[in-house]
């Protein structure tokens with residue numbers, strides 16, 4: 073379902089914009105659509121809207137239902153979430169008030185190191201289903217930050233993701249730079265993001281500075297040279313005033329080399345950005361390996377010494393099938409090809 077469909081249905085029942093906004097506010101904050109809590113006269117709902125609320129509540133609750141939850145030692149909790157048509161996606165409650173949501177069931181980019189990419193794209197996640205993942209997370213714990221880094225490539229479901237971002241940044245009360253649009257890099261996203269009322273922060277999955285290697289690792293990502301990706305991201309960072317978060321999944325012997333370090337220095341020096349090095353979370357189904365901890369730490373130190381702000385991070389919940397798409401793959405019994 074799309075949020076816009078929901079708005080149209082409310083309007084057809086006589087709701088005015090103030091009523092729509094009030095109901096969206098309750099929903100996005102995981103509060104019941106309960107007229108007994110309404111104190112401000114402008115929020116009093118027309119009778120047909122009030123009559124429709126129980127069915128609407130049931131429908132919204134059914135958009136994203138918790139199938140199972142898997143707490144990790146790092147304070148994150150991976151959630152397997154059922155959508156209304158029986159498909160499932162993953163959300164992750166992150167430490168310090170974040171939630172990572174999925175924008176697609178499966179993904180067409182086909183990153184060689186990702187379980188989600190193995191299934192291909194099964195379907196888009198509607199804007200209301202994205203918002204519903206946040207409402208579900210908020211029913212579990214406080215959420216102040218939403219990152220679009222779960223299953224799927226947000227640029228491939230751009231209208232729905234951007235609609236969800238507008239709702240979360242207004243009715244949902246989430247700070248604009250606490251909404252993080254994560255992409256492998258796509259012209260359509262670079263064009264649209266600066267035009268939005270709610271401009272999210274941008275995370276860019278770079279993974280390598282070598283164009284040919286990038287094509288092998290991210291076979292169906294748009295063919296944009298790493299240097300051009302960095303320049304496009306830098307323009308957005310300067311425009312919004314939020315630094316870019318570059319993501320780099322560290323794969324042993326592949327992109328943890330001295331040549332890559334030199335490439336990162338060449339591309340990123342002086343950029344308004346943070347580099348996040350994320351040691352790969354090995355899975356038996358895929359041939360990639362996690363580099364030794366000391367190598368990852370040495371890379372972070374080397375970059376920081378050269379003025380490239382770098383953090384060494386772990387993907388959340390890696391002790392509980394923490395790699396993208398692993399939980400869903402296990403639960404549904406699908407395996408890598």
Ligand code: SF4
Pocket residue numbers: 178179180181182183186187188189190222223224225256396
């Ligand atoms: Fe898609 Fe992200 Fe997995 Fe790549 S890493 S296949 S973009 S979900």
